[in-house]
Amino acid sequence: MARGLCQLSAELNRQIGILLQRSGKVEAVIVGDFKGILIPTLSHIRSRGRLKGLRLVHTHLAGEDISDEDLMDLLFLRLDMLSVLKVTDDGLPERLYSVHLLPDSRDGKNWEFLPPVHPANQEDSFEEFIHALEHEFTRKDQGTVLEKGEDRAILVSVSTESRMQAEESLAELVELALSDDIIVLHTVLQRRRKVNPRFILGKGKLADIMIQALQLNANLLIFNQELNPSQIRSITDYSEMRVIDRTQLILDIFAHRALSREGKLQVEMAQLKYMLPRLSSRDDALSRLTGGIGARGPGETKLEIDRRRINDRLARLTRELKKVSKERYQRRSRRRKKELPVLSLVGYTNAGKSTLLNTLTKSKIVAEDKLFATLDPTSRRLRFPQDMEVLLTDTVGFIRHLPADLLQAFSATLEELEEADLLVHVIDVSNPVFREQMLVVEDLLRKLDLGAIPCMKVFNKVDRIADNGRLLADVEREGVAISALDAKSLTPFLQRAQQVMGKILH
Ligand SMILES: Nc1nc2c(ncn2[C@@H]2O[C@H](COP(=O)(O)OP(=O)(O)OP(=O)(O)O)[C@@H](O)[C@H]2O)c(=O)[nH]1
Ligand SMILES: [Mg+2]
CATH class of the missing domain: 3.40.50.11060 (GTPase HflX, N-terminal domain)
Incomplete structure (x- = not known):
């Protein structure tokens, strides 16, 4: 076959490539130009294990070695092997040069060249060879x-x-x-x-x-x-x-x-x-x-x-x-009739909004160490120490680069926020970038036209920064420091919230 391939390739003065399945069956024949061939997309072919289960053999007419482009084909198409058949000036096969991928980098190389062989002397144990290689790939991460x-x-x-x-x-x-x-x-x-x-x-x-x-x-x-x-x-x-x-x-x-x-x-x-x-x-x-x-x-x-x-x-x-x-x-209108003032928790995702709502109202809504644990707004009644009752609402967390479409998609849910008499901005002060997160939240609030609603800052997770007195003192000047996990730490927050709420309502 090599002989015929070389002859034809020389006559046409074009490279010819053959994609072979492991069984030896021909998957595709590709005719290129003098300098190269263009491999069609193989995405319809399911990979066999880690490798694609296909071997490419193609001719080189000017005696070129396996090129960088060949190596990219080997890699990106995950070919079992890529072989170049150099064609002599008289249209005869010179030798077959092959390369295959390696499961580990060896001396910084991710592929291995095989010694060139004359096509007639090619070993016929290709299938065995590939199975061993595939095995090596999978063995690594058993x-x-x-x-x-x-x-x-x-x-x-x-x-x-x-x-x-x-x-x-x-x-x-x-x-x-x-x-x-x-x-x-x-x-x-x-x-x-x-x-x-x-x-x-x-x-x-x-x-x-x-x-x-x-x-x-x-x-x-x-x-x-x-x-x-x-x-x-x-x-x-x-x-x-x-x-x-x-x-x-x-x-x-x-x-x-x-x-x-x-x-x-x-x-x-x-x-x-x-x-x-x-x-x-x-x-x-x-x-x-x-x-x-x-x-x-x-x-x-x-x-x-x-x-x-x-x-x-x-x-x-x-x-x-x-x-x-x-x-x-x-x-909502029905709820409005009951005329409970609304206090809404807002903040960056994972700041502790749901945890705060849970602790304050002894509820058990989902709060976990995952981003966007809460998507649907939840409301609970909350009674302040001095007998004032409010509705506390938990909302979806914010994140930077919130896609515009998504923001729009949630505008209906965020409409709930428009009802709020007071926004409580929950900040995870234990996050090293909490300042940036604050800015993201404030920016989104403005974009959602909520900038005019009174907003109080609550610095959460202070239990995690107990050893950083300076930071603690800093944030206490800007808002209330709490640990949402610890009900006792919430008293100053409740007092402050009630005070602010009282002022807003009167
Ligand atoms: N150490 C500590 N962890 C807290 C505190 N408050 C909340 N957490 C933890 O922070 C994680 C996130 O809390 P959530 O209440 O789910 O945060 P969220 O703001 O509702 O987050 P999303 O719903 O994803 O926007 C959870 O693992 C909480 O246990 C706190 O005061 N101290
Ligand atoms: Mg939540």
Whole structure:
């Protein structure tokens, strides 16, 4: 076969490539030009284990060695092996040069070249060889067998911010991923003066990430910045991995957490709106985009439907939402009749809002060390020491770069906040970046037109900064220091809140 291939390739003066399955069956024949061949997307072919189960043999006409581009093909397509058949000037096979990937870096190399052989002398134990190699790949992480539906991710942040800001923002992305039960295998932070508009990262860096993905058995790339449709497309096409961005991750968390009918409708709407412009991408990119995370709507809605059906669905959701929010409005008016003053807890996600509500009202709403533990607003009655009764409302947490669509989607829920007579801004003072978080919250409050409502600051989790007297003294000048876990620490807060509330109401 090698002889015929060389002859034809020489006659056409074009490279010819053959993609072979492990059984030896030909998957595809590719005719290129003198300098190279273009491999079609293989995303419809399911990988066999870690590798793709395909070997590429192609001709080189000018005696070139295996090139960097060949190596990128090997890596990005996860080929079992890539072989170059050099063709002599008389159209005869010279020798066969092969390279394959390695499960571990050896001396900084992630691939290994085999000694060149004459095609006639090629050993016929290729299948055995590949099985051994595949075994080596999987042996490395035994016990981490990929469970169905398991997301194993590499987190990528390309940033133009300062190192400290960039690291802290990446740390938050890790928190988000963990909150969504994603296994975080590795994080990559690249600081650049300018972000590459096509791939976000440089191609070399992307190649490094692909190597890590292969060795760590990752199946998901999460970017810390919002990716536009064409960026998602180029990176998915190039990497053959599922690629999502920070917004989709947040949407996915919301999809898991939404409990109320309205919350579910809002999240689904935000997801669909986010998907819509990204639908123009090629089908396979879409199915990768919607394969797992990012596609799990709160309902059973499969997002692998076309644009028209999404638009239909959006129209229906809009109608339903209108109905639901009307009901909520009526509920609210009834409540207004009872004329209880409303005190609303706001703050950065994970600040301790739900914990505070629980301790104050002896309730048991979900409070946990996860971002966006609360999505649906909850209200409880609270009696102040001096016999004043108020309604205490817990709300969804804020986060920086809250996607605009999502903010809009929650505007209905956040409408509840408009009713508040007093906002209590809960701040996690044990978080090193609590100052930035405060600014994010204040900024969002302004954007939501809530800037005019009186707001008192509560510095929470002071139990964690007990050894930092200076910080404690600092924040006590700006607000009340509490530990939401400890009911006794809340007395000064209750007194202050009642005082402020009394002033507002009179
Ligand atoms: N050490 C300490 N931990 C606290 C305190 N208050 C809350 N926490 C913890 O902080 C985590 C987040 O608390 P939540 O009450 O769920 O925070 P939240 O503001 O409602 O968060 P979202 O609903 O996600 O926006 C939980 O693990 C709490 O146990 C505190 O005063 N001290
Ligand atoms: Mg909460």
